[in-house]
Amino acid sequence: MGARDPYLDFLRQKIKLAEFTGFDIEPDEINPLLLPHHRAIVLWAVRGGCRAVFAAFGLGKTVIQIEIIRLIVKHAGGQALIVLPLGVRQEFARDARMLATGDHPKITDAQRAELKAWRAGQGQHATVEFTFIRSPAAVRPGQQFYLTNYETVRDGKLDPNLFTVASLDEASVLRSFGSKTYQTFLSLFDRVRFKFVCTATPSPNRYKELIHYAGFLGVMDTGQALTRFFQRDSTKANNLTLYPHKEDEFWLWVSSWACFIQRPSDLGFSDAGYDLPPLKLHLHEVPAVATAADATRDGQVFLFRDAALGLQAASAEKRASLDVRVAKVAEIVATAPDEHWLIWHDLEDERHAIQQAVPGVTSVWGSQDLEVREQAIIDFSEGRLQHLSTKPIIAGSGCNFQRHCRRAVFAGIGYKFNDFIQAIHRIYRFLQEGECEIHLVFSEAEREVLRELMAKWEQHKGMVRKMTDIIKKYGLDQIAMAEILARTIGVERVEIAGDRYTIANNDAVLEARLQPENSVGLIVTSIPFANHYEYTPSYNDFGHTEDNAQFWAQMDFLSPELLRILQPGRLACIHVKDRILFGNVTGQGVPTVSPFHCEAIQHYISHGFQYMGMITIVTDVVRENNQTYRLGWSEQCKDGSKMGVGSPEYILLMRKPQSNLGKSYADVPVVKSKADYTRARWQVDAHAFWRSSGDRHLTPEELAVLGPDKLAKAFTEYSLEHIYDYQHHVRIGEALEARGSLPSSFMSLAPGSHHAEVWHDINRMRTLNGAQTQRGLQNHVCPLQFDIVDRLINRYSNPDELVYEPFGGLMTVVVRALKLGRLGRASELNHAYFLDGAGYCAAAEMEASMPTLFDLIPEKNKEAA
Known part of the structure; x- marks a missing residue:
């Protein structure tokens, strides 16, 4: 029996279930x-x-x-x-x-x-x-x-x-x-x-509640759980949805610390004595009453009522229809005068109206003396009171009324599903011996409210069924759950190769182990930003980590392999970005910044790389704020002390030491001919004003915002050509804002950079996600821009050398290497990304090998020409 692989043991330790x-x-x-x-x-x-x-x-x-x-x-x-x-x-x-x-x-x-x-x-x-x-x-x-x-x-x-x-x-x-x-x-x-x-x-359909x-x-930690299981909307903070590929793992994880049980048989026991009676739902629609909300500001009255009520309109509608709704409640209660009735309402005005309309009703309300309130609830639960009127937020949770009551009427409806379902189950619950009747009274203008309430009920039932299925399958056995999750460790390696590239669907560590020593001329990669994103449901995924410490622990297996396969004296160019830590997660009360790029520098140095410096890539602070809400204008005006600055991206230049430390040159230098690589080109590259030179057709979306885009370009060029004046910069923005022409979705007045290692002109539209979108395929959550890759390949590798990317994604690095006359090799764990990337690699190789019209002219004709 062979020795255990420490890396695979590490991956098994990443399986996260609740501890005992x-x-x-x-x-x-x-x-x-x-x-x-x-x-x-x-x-x-x-x-x-x-x-x-x-x-x-x-x-x-x-x-x-x-x-x-x-x-x-x-x-x-x-x-x-x-x-x-x-x-x-x-x-x-x-x-x-x-x-x-x-x-x-x-x-x-x-x-x-x-x-x-x-x-x-x-x-x-x-x-x-x-x-x-x-x-x-x-x-x-x-x-x-x-x-x-x-x-x-x-x-x-x-x-x-x-x-x-x-x-x-x-x-x-x-x-x-x-x-x-x-x-x-x-x-x-x-x-x-x-x-x-x-x-x-x-409320399984409200995932954040479970996370809390x-x-x-x-x-x-709540922040860690949100990162592990939920995908973010990059344009809006807090807009989170469960990753489809993480759904099973999420519910298994929840089941390790939460027991969802709907009946004893879910745990393998008898359901004797636990049969729910029938439930009848009665809907009572009353006519809507015209209100001031039914007219526009200029007094024109709507012909039809708007069913899609917002909270303010719903509140107005509820007050307008109060009398007819309460009259309907009294009518319903009167149909069974000898029965016990539970009357639910939301407004104090409804309570007063119910007390007037329903003889003998006892009301419970918030400002009432606690002992009086609780005694009324006890008396109703034990059958001494016949009619009880109260709000779901007062008696809708925990009270057991099923012993003597099987009828409830809601004097109105609302959007709060939890209050609604809790209130129903005060009487509709196990040990209830009679058929239950639930009556909902609503106005015709609240049909959309009713539809949404019923939809939430169905969604709730579906989620409960899913949890029940897990409990039935695994019981309360965490060992069985862990074994299921352990099956996501590992990947069946698939290789696709062309004449000048090889890519593999494989774990980055396992693939790097297969590469020959000193075989790679350049590494260009955008490493995962710790647990910021997860790309696959596999525990092999570097994003599938608890925190930065566990991420770097997994990187400890990869980085030595990258150093081994890199040629002496050559560079690994590592794309990184700092992490934003939100105050409600850290307990600091203010968004702070995790210096991820600093951790990365120290990590690579600890594995034997030489730190050669870093390139800064500026980002749009306005777009960033739309994603994080941490640099808001309004918050700046309230307290500037809580404000940081925009978070740029960095390229870390990490070098494998050359064999002969007495000389500074690489074992195989990156050589350039002075005839081809002119002094003028050297000055531009050394100064790092590397303007984006890729041309393409404008999209309809870009055409729609052509004015602001032209403005942004013109201002950047102006800031490079003139001495910078901060006050003048601000005055231009204020003048544009006064005209309503200052965009709030991106920064239109970004100054150009005069620093050699700060790149301000990266074109963020030029990624393979553009092609993914056109083909209707899944976009990569963190694409690498062509401009960045091209500059690094041209600057730090020779033609026909091998460029390597351990986190291939859509294979941007391989595609650009092929277009620039290099060889490409990469690994990618996500199977969908790998297959899409394989298509881009094949197309790039075919394009690079396609003859031009001049290539078809015979040599003698070329000489004559």
């Missing part, structure tokens, strides 16, 4: 009243130490949480805190009593006897008694289990880090706090050793 930080407990430590699926989840969660339980409504999240925190405190000591929505604490008090005494109509005498014997064996760790608190002053020695509400933690009245273990019950309610509060709330628990999240609706839960649990 809890305790291995014996099954007989668990309260015997828990059902089989409860016990399996508790064993898994306590062993994990930080986990999420996403169990469907009525599957017992309350008893699961109680048992988890009891066992954590038993093994780790300290005190436990459960954070929950207002109006839910009675559910925990009730279930804690049941687990302690067996006081429940469905529990038999035999089970109570078993519980009594078990409690005797467990001693002081057998039961949980909760105390509700709103400040640290209420925490008492000897009292281990506490409840509090979300608002208490949010408002800073109670520090959760005082506790050994904390659990968020119905954590999805945090969304009602707003996105910023949601994120900052989760960070308040950073020093809590054991953390749990429990909710029935984690992972960050809260300490499974993975």
